[in-house]
Amino acid sequence: MARRIGSRYTAHQILGRGSAGTVWLGEGPDGPVAIKLLREDLSSDQELVGRFVRERTALLGLEHPHVVSVRDLVVDGNDLALVMDLVRGTDLRTRLDRERRLAPEAAVAIVADVADGLAAAHAAGVVHRDVKPENVLLDMQGPLGPGGSHRALLTDFGVAKLIDTPRRTRATKIIGTPDYLAPEIVEGLPPRASVDIYALATVLYELLAGFTPFGGGHPGAVLRRHVTETVVPLPGIPDELWQLLVQCLAKAPASRLRASELGARLRELLPMLAGMPPLDVDEPDTEAEEEAAEDVPVPGPVPAAGEPVRRRGAVPLVPGAKPSDSNRDTHTSMRVPAPDELAGGARGTARAPRAAGAPRPGSARNRAVTRRRRLTLAVAAVLLATAGVGTWLATSDDTPTPPEDTHNSTPAVP
Template sequence: MDRVAEHAVGPGRTADPLVGRVLDGRYRVEERIARGGMATVYTATDLRLDRLVAVKVVHEGLGDDADVAARFVREARAAARLDHPNVVAVHDQGDDHGTVFLAMEHVPGRTLRDVVRTDAPLSPARALALLEPVVGALAAAHRAGIVHRDVKPENVLLADDGRVKVADFGLARAVSADTQHTATGGVLIGTVSYLAPELVVDGRADARADVYAAGIVLHELLTGRKPHEGESALQVAWKHVHEDVPPPSLLVPGLPAYVDALVVRATSRDRSHRPADAGVLLHQLHRVSSALADGVREDPDLVADLLPPPPREPSEPEPTRVVTVEPTGEPTGEPTSEPTGEPTGEPTGEPTSEPTGEPTGELWPGPALHQAVPLPPTPAPRRRSRRGPVLLLVALLLATGLGAGAWWWGVARWTVTPGVTGLGQVAATERLERAGLDVAVGTPAFSESVPAGQVLRTEPAAGERVLDGGDVTLVLSRGPERYDVPRLRGRSVDEAQDALLSSGLAYGGSVERFHEQVPAGQVVRTEPAAGTTLRPDTEVRLVVSKGPRPIRVGDWVGDPLETARATLEERGLRVEVVGEEFSDDVAEGSVIRHDPAEGTLTRGATVSFVVSLGPELVEVPEVRASGVEAATERLEALGFEVRTEQAAGYLGLGYVFSTDPGGGASVPRGSTITLFLV
């Protein structure tokens, strides 16, 4: 993925709509860091685990393409299977309302492309040191049956702390030992500068395509240039098919020959001449690195081991024809038994009436009209030597011996592996032993067509040659590959995703639901249910708890207690009366206050109430015939307000004649008592 520079949003610029958005309720997009042909990479904060991640988002519109979405899901699954320190880890994959994304390990730093731009050509030792962790990551992928398909400097990340990580397994495809895969949908996938010839020709790829791309990257690190360049991608692809990658020393003289040999071997156009996978390439790279570290300048044995086999000898030339051109324009001549040493050919059309000096049809430009292409001079006969018969006899004996040896080594000591596919282990063993072969049992493998316990295949395969008395390994069928959905209730979403992937199933997203018993953030159940048997990579959806459903308390001050009790208990809450108080403002039996006063609770929680007893009543004491001061003091001590008036026939004595309300009456505290004086 090509790195892009980020600029502040100014006039005429549009802010990236994804920045600031939270994907799948978990990943808050922070900043765009890279953009490629199919997706854009952002830094993001994982709100659930409080960590910085890289999020790759499919470009708008592509997320609706089922093939694009499938490739993203395949990237997540392929990378999740790789546990290697030099592979960028994929944490999560999701679809947020049409925005398809991957959450990956964040690797701050730069790419190998940046190193090529600024530092190349590199010394052999540094180039190999940078490439070694890349090849190690590819070796781990190849052991897992995964081909990267897009190895290039842009996909190699160099962290600030020195770590080297291989990213973007979006083109990776898991392959089995007996299945070939073509590029998705018949479309040639990959960056053209690093495509192996077989990918250009027929779209087929195996681990050796990654080896080829790694060899191209090494050539570029050593020279600072790509080995094949052109004005168009088609021209570059044509060169991959028809031109060998030149040794780096042609551009950087003085490189050791074994470094050239390593590059030439890895980038051989004939993939059968390349290292079988990245593990073999890593071994060869270690040998070259050791030679460099030891200061070895010349190592013919290492060069011989690394160089691919020489090209085959050309076949015998076809008999040539001596042609003379008569005035009639008709060519004549007979084929000779030996080549003439001159380029000749069959005429393909009528000759011109005048010589042009240019080839006509397939005729090589030759003598003028009315002349013949001269035959080679006939050698003078030699005298027959007496040594001839002796040498002939020796040659015949030698040829016979060589032929017998070749027959023995090439044919006689070999036999053909019998076909035992579909037989049980006992029957297959008996048939192979009758053929003089030893039998071993290998690791069983899944099969959709061969029942469990029967032979799925043999190594070597049926019909292939095997030495007499050699070993044939039986691979028995385990039957169809099926996995049970694990029990995930109570686990976190991350733990559940890991459990699904390790069980051979795929994470199909999650949906949140309220639940009274399962805490928020934990899995309530799976869809399909736990224990269901599924095909590999079947998607399983998680139902995740949002915690108990919140219940609104409401405001019940001034309302009758029984009304509040009935409503809240119907909602699933408990009601408790914790006290009663006199109140001049709240009627008896109604709510003075409650706790909590507002907000929400969960089912089974308690709401505490204080209920009104109504106003507090106080008995009016009898104060008739008392002095006005004494009566006033006594009433005020009980909380009453006191007012005085003159009774009828007032004499000015200052004694209480009567009260209103009268003595013995019960009235609310704070009421006004009127004293009538005489």
């Protein structure tokens, strides 16, 4: 059923739902539009409404071929809505779900498009803060690019910032999707343009590998890895591309490239990637991380018996949400891990390099191996001590009378 949005727009059909609101297919003075209607609890927040109005100029001024433009911001009664260009196509998450991973040429072409869009946004002083495949739309009506890629456009500018009010997040919350969060956000620092570069490099890694470099398992473990781990190499890609990924996934924000530099460098690599098939790589095991977080409650539904466990990709943090909301909008808040959780050990184990088959430090398997080793050493010490006493008794001329309290005669185990 149609509903009015302000005085200029009519929403006809729901295209999808997410944690921040509902996306409608609508009609405006200039034709079809996409209308993102924010949740009622957001629209009733006067602080957020004020921020919404203040961001109007910056968002409306963001025009670029690789950005889904915001045409209008509507504040009308209980309605708080962003009116955006309508893109005839799909999102990058849908393509990943279908193909699992892309050929390097197509992956690099898509990410280069997004980098160009981010460069324009950053030049205008706008940080996206939630770059992920769900927020990359593919225009199916335009001409094909390198590797058969469709033109990519970045959407949902401003939504994370609008929701991230001090009263909502304070100093203990995070806005974003854990798989793509830069380390400085996890550590509570203010988000700057470099967080978008880190997230986009994570998306590129996922397009190539079929999984994110630090994702999988409990959300707390995902955040910990961003801070403590180095990225696992991807075999089969040119060294120039790998070095570019490593630079943009650097823990230090200042070490990452700017968006304009990333886009230009990626396009320079396209000729050497032509014709390369998708990579054939194995997804890392997250069993140890899940064991390390075994006592921590996991938000959301528990998989039924026999139901496959999702090992990689975005982790839903809203109870009852699914990783694949129909419009892929998963802006959420969550707790920042305490310093001891980020420091390592049983509650903060980084996936450090280790020999094949060796248990991960801090995991349940590692603790079991350690207990067995200690027990073996204790038994060996007792046997050695007993053998020593027996030898002494056998060789001594004056055999002493055994003491009455035999418990006190047992050698101490070191």
